[in-house]
Amino acid sequence: MSPQICLQKPEFELVEEIERGVWTAVKAGDARAGRFLARRINIFDGACDAAAATRSLQDGERRALWLTHLLYGFGQAAVIARIFNHENIVSLAGHIQQQPPVGGADGEQETTAIDGFLVWDFCDAATLSALFLNRPCKSAAYYLPESLCWHVLRALTRAVTYLHDGKRLAVDADGGGSDGPRRTTMDKDWNPILHRAIEPDNIFFQHPRGAETYGLCKLGNFGTAAVTGHVLGPGDGYGQEDWPCSVAVSTQRGWEALEATRPKVARDPERWTADKRPYTLSDELWSVGNVLFNMMTGRKLTYVCRPYGCAHVTKCREGGCLEKAAAADACDCLLGGCHHVPEAACTHDVSDWDRSRDPRCEQPVINIDSYLAKARYSHWLRGVVKGMLEFDPKSKLLTTKALPVAKTVEEQFQLWREDTKEGQDYVDLDDDGVRK
Known part of the structure; x- marks a missing residue:
């Protein structure tokens, strides 16, 4: 009945x-x-x-x-x-x-x-992908304004922290106090949720409702989200003391029993088909970094392409030879891509996932370190994005909680606001709310 x-x-x-x-x-x-x-x-x-x-x-x-x-x-x-x-x-x-x-x-x-x-x-200001279509990228050194990059980055890390850790940002009426914004726990038995589709099509905007520079940015489309059934451990996420049982995990696509998925974590992904490889918070944060990389350079990263399965993301084996060369030349410039950065390309390309390139594949291989070194954005933003893109699918050094990453983003954002003209002119929704 x-x-x-x-x-x-x-x-x-x-x-x-x-x-x-x-x-x-x-x-x-x-x-x-x-x-x-x-x-x-x-x-x-x-x-x-x-x-x-x-x-x-x-x-x-x-x-x-x-x-x-x-x-x-x-x-x-x-x-x-x-x-x-x-x-x-x-x-x-x-x-x-x-x-x-x-x-x-x-x-x-x-x-x-x-x-x-x-x-x-009602997100009445379209999506990030619509913004990309309406504003073609003219140079890989600079695409969208840094203030918008920070706006989207903070929104996505807050959303991921809420979905995964069950923690919400709380801003005090006095502006956050000396320790900045607080995180409040919504439910001690929160089961981490992995969105699994953080990409421009699913990032929505609303028009500003007050004096803020940008309207709210929201993560949407939960059609492929996975409720992992985990309960996070008591640690703060900085260590690996709760490895591996409290690492929230699902598959890249579709669904699979937890007892079948958990043994795959930090193992060679070549053992499984693309859809059945494990998906953790580290993958989620890499997706956030990919969105920001796209906003900064106009280039979308493809970790492993379809249908050929080639690896298209590399980094510098030396940890960033272009930035090191600039530092050796006494560079203290705020933005990347200054005259201290060598024009020559990095010659130390290495991939965390060494997969041979299929000759039929036409997608480019992108060296993250080279692009970020030449990007005309502050070292605070470039450093945060680079950290999110440091992901080895075979490593046990997985991020178990989103909170430490969110705190780092907020700290670097505040430094950018205090020390740059663009940051000082930026009006956040929290600022506008406090003013009202």
Whole structure:
């Protein structure tokens, strides 16, 4: 028997249907809260997936029906909304069951049958990939403004720290105090979540609502996210005392039993197919670094390409010979790519994953150290991004918690703000909130 579905007074009101089954919505009685996006449950991914896989569409509709029962009949909507509730992820703002209005023959609105809707944040300023398309890169030495790079970097590390560690950034009303922003634990039994698709298509923006330089940046599209079932150890993440049991792990794609995945961690990835290789927080942070590298240089890193399986990422065996040569020339410049940096290319290319190049592959091989040394960005930003891209899939030196990385990002960001004109002109959402 289907569970009884009880209708309550809706928290949101549908305003305008912008595409089939998708509406703009506002909070009932609170227009100042801004606009939200309401998506009808019966067009959710179950039906789309069923059609794409040439299965019965009725199977997808049946999944959507069970999603409705799960949300309303079994009371899980509040639980899901509690998880998807962070300023830097596309959050689930609520759920409603409502009769959507339709235009009548006389121009007046009529109502149809009752539908269920999930109400999400409305990211009205498109995605990072749309920004890339609208603003072509003219030079690998400089692409997007450093202030925007920091804005996206901080948003992504905050989102990853929340999803993986269950910790949220808290800013005091006095500006954070002498120790800066605090991290508050949301749930001591938090199960780490790995997004597994941190890429420009899934990074969304909202327009500024006040004096801040940029609107909120949010990580979205959790269709491939994995809830790992781990409970993090008591350590702070700086050591490896909780290795390997509390290392949150999934596969690169798809799903697999934990007892089958965990033995693969820090082993040669060549032993498994691409989809069944382990995926940990280190992979997640590498993806964040890749996004920032793309914003700085206009170049997207491909660790292992499809379909040939070539390695396309290298680094300097000497730890960055171009920067070392600049330092030997008494360089104390703020930005990379100064006259102290040699124009010659690095000759010490080495890959953490030594895979022979297929002659049919046309993708370029990118030396991370060379590109970052020549990038016209501050050494604080370049250093953080380089650290995120230091990832060896065979190493046991995996990052077990996101919090230390997030703290480093915040510390380096504050140095950039204090010591550069661009940083001093930058207005953060936290600044604007404190001013108000």
